[in-house]
Amino acid sequence: MPLLDRTSSLPLWAQLETALKARLDTGEFNERFPTDNELVEEYGVSRHTVREAIRHLNRTGILRRERGRGTVVNHAEFEQPLGALYSLFQSIEASGVEQRSRVLALDEVTEPVIAANLSLPAETPLMLLERLRFAGDEPLAIDRAWIPMTIAAPLMTTDFEHTALYDELERLCGVRPDAGWERIAPLLPKPAERELLHLGRNDAALFLERMSTANGQPIEWRTTTIRGDRYRFVSEFQAGAAPSMVAHRPD
Amino acid sequence: MPLLDRTSSLPLWAQLETALKARLDTGEFNERFPTDNELVEEYGVSRHTVREAIRHLNRTGILRRERGRGTVVNHAEFEQPLGALYSLFQSIEASGVEQRSRVLALDEVTEPVIAANLSLPAETPLMLLERLRFAGDEPLAIDRAWIPMTIAAPLMTTDFEHTALYDELERLCGVRPDAGWERIAPLLPKPAERELLHLGRNDAALFLERMSTANGQPIEWRTTTIRGDRYRFVSEFQAGAAPSMVAHRPD
DNA sequence: TGCATTCAATTGTACGTACATTTAGGAAGA
DNA sequence: TCTTCCTAAATGTACGTACAATTGAATGCA
Numbered sequence: 001m002p003l004l005d006r007t008s009s010l011p012l013w014a015q016l017e018t019a020l021k022a023r024l025d026t027g028e029f030n031e032r033f034p035t036d037n038e039l040v041e042e043y044g045v046s047r048h049t050v051r052e053a054i055r056h057l058n059r060t061g062i063l064r065r066e067r068g069r070g071t072v073v074n075h076a077e078f079e080q081p082l083g084a085l086y087s088l089f090q091s092i093e094a095s096g097v098e099q100r101s102r103v104l105a106l107d108e109v110t111e112p113v114i115a116a117n118l119s120l121p122a123e124t125p126l127m128l129l130e131r132l133r134f135a136g137d138e139p140l141a142i143d144r145a146w147i148p149m150t151i152a153a154p155l156m157t158t159d160f161e162h163t164a165l166y167d168e169l170e171r172l173c174g175v176r177p178d179a180g181w182e183r184i185a186p187l188l189p190k191p192a193e194r195e196l197l198h199l200g201r202n203d204a205a206l207f208l209e210r211m212s213t214a215n216g217q218p219i220e221w222r223t224t225t226i227r228g229d230r231y232r233f234v235s236e237f238q239a240g241a242a243p244s245m246v247a248h249r250p251d
Numbered sequence: 252m253p254l255l256d257r258t259s260s261l262p263l264w265a266q267l268e269t270a271l272k273a274r275l276d277t278g279e280f281n282e283r284f285p286t287d288n289e290l291v292e293e294y295g296v297s298r299h300t301v302r303e304a305i306r307h308l309n310r311t312g313i314l315r316r317e318r319g320r321g322t323v324v325n326h327a328e329f330e331q332p333l334g335a336l337y338s339l340f341q342s343i344e345a346s347g348v349e350q351r352s353r354v355l356a357l358d359e360v361t362e363p364v365i366a367a368n369l370s371l372p373a374e375t376p377l378m379l380l381e382r383l384r385f386a387g388d389e390p391l392a393i394d395r396a397w398i399p400m401t402i403a404a405p406l407m408t409t410d411f412e413h414t415a416l417y418d419e420l421e422r423l424c425g426v427r428p429d430a431g432w433e434r435i436a437p438l439l440p441k442p443a444e445r446e447l448l449h450l451g452r453n454d455a456a457l458f459l460e461r462m463s464t465a466n467g468q469p470i471e472w473r474t475t476t477i478r479g480d481r482y483r484f485v486s487e488f489q490a491g492a493a494p495s496m497v498a499h500r501p502d
Numbered sequence: 503t504g505c506a507t508t509c510a511a512t513t514g515t516a517c518g519t520a521c522a523t524t525t526a527g528g529a530a531g532a
Numbered sequence: 533t534c535t536t537c538c539t540a541a542a543t544g545t546a547c548g549t550a551c552a553a554t555t556g557a558a559t560g561c562a
Contacts, residue, residue, distance in 0.1 A: 011516090047518095048516065049517085067542070067544060071543085184457075186455035203439070204439045204456075206436075296546080297546060299547070317513075318513045319511080319554030320556080322512090
């Protein structure tokens with residue numbers, strides 16, 4: 001059993017990290033990753049050192065630690081956290097520039113699929129707010145939001161041309177999304193949407209789907225089709241510092 | 252000043268992180284960041300807790316800690332956590348199954364635009380690694396990475412068909428990206444790429460650009476064109492608190 | 503003055519302890 | 533059999549200590 005070299009200049013946790021990484025690569029831990037205490041026993045180091053090693057090992061997101069359960073190996077999933085996107089789009093939504101939008105629809109509808117997405121019965125009445133959003137004079141995105149009527153009823157008379165949905169939701173309904181998830185996919189828009197967005201035949205767009213919850217309750221399903229030609233989406237960068245790099249796209 | 256609430260369910264380090272982030276945003280620490288011991292004194296917590304808070308705070312790469320000197324605020328504009336998007340692609344890169352890739356090119360090149368993006372002189376020699384990456388039997392993405400030759404020279408003989416770039420970079424060059432940023436855009440691939448990715452005329456893709464840094468030094472520029480038809484990219488978010496994914500991870 | 507040495511300060515590493523929180527599973531009782 | 537409760541196990545949080553490694557400034561000497 002090749003243990004750790006305490007005379008090495010390499011920290012113990014780094015040696016342990018290397019050792020664990022090697023064992024991970026063999027698939028030894030596919031079934032079950034050792035617990036902290038087992039590694040403490042096996043390598044004769046303190047739990048602090050074990051955690052330090054795992055902390056570094058997990059830079060790559062290989063592991064997932066779950067309180068009360070243990071540490072499990074993160075096998076490849078194709079649904080993975082993007083994390084930053086929310087705040088990213090939020091910044092556009094919140095930026096003063098893009099206040100303007102044209103309401104395409106504000107109706108009460110039933111959408112079995114979307115109701116199911118919100119964990120509601122199929123025939124649950126939903127408010128549908130469909131907007132064409134502008135950045136300056138050019139359209140930026142088509143935005144559709146579904147909210148259960150039980151929550152959204154007070155919003156049906158709102159003028160959403162100049163009002164942010166979440167603000168109004170908080171003001172009139174007393175709820176504000178505090179969590180949720182979002183997924184993103186590329187999309188070649190259909191002719192109808194292409195026209196609304198002033199896009200050409202070969203212009204791609206981004207398609208975002210978002211489910212928002214408040215206090216654990218699903219309250220909103222939203223889809224957004226965003227023009228991708230004029231705007232780029234950058235994952236978290238520091239306030240005030242917009243990347244000024246020149247694009248280098250394969251065209 | 253009882254800034255921290257010991258009865259709160261929020262961990263002390265999280266409260267401290269929030270407090271420090273607020274003070275950081277005011278610019279209070281632009282000249283000099285407090286030492287561990289000063290924060291221990293000021294907030295009445297142990298050094299362990301202070302370090303935990305700083306560790307989390309530094310997810311964003313705002314701080315740089317230097318032994319013997321102290322903690323300084325990082326004014327490097329583009330240093331940001333790879334966090335979200337990074338781990339996403341990392342999961343494919345790290346998973347045993349989808350390791351397969353075909354090397355399309357491994358050359359020494361000069362690319363003035365990309366060199367400039369990396370804050371290097373225009374004629375700086377760069378290694379270009381171009382790969383077609385597979386998930387199962389189907390191609391998933393076209394991946395191009397540029398790394399300065401001064402760093403990447405040892406990699407020129409590597410067989411990247413079955414080797415992860417970042418692992419090799421760490422093993423042979425002793426550096427691993429620890430920060431950076433990434434941006435995403437939709438893209439309709441050109442015929443050549445369409446063929447490589449087995450895409451039809453109307454299939455859109457995602458175009459990712461990433462700059463990675465290690466210890467504040469730009470070390471990699473990468474572009475990735477990812478098929479968007481088979482895979483979706485999902486993010487979770489949580490307003491106010493740190494992203495939920497972070498909570499499960501020991502960093 | 504110039505140079506080398508010393509020393510205090512600061513972060514890194516590593517050990518220890520204790521308790522909280524969450525989970526899974528078994529025990530006990532209806 | 534089913535449900536409830538309890539316990540053990542696992543990770544998270546938080547405290548403590550000590551020493552190592554590095555830096556920068558102060559000190560002392562030629």
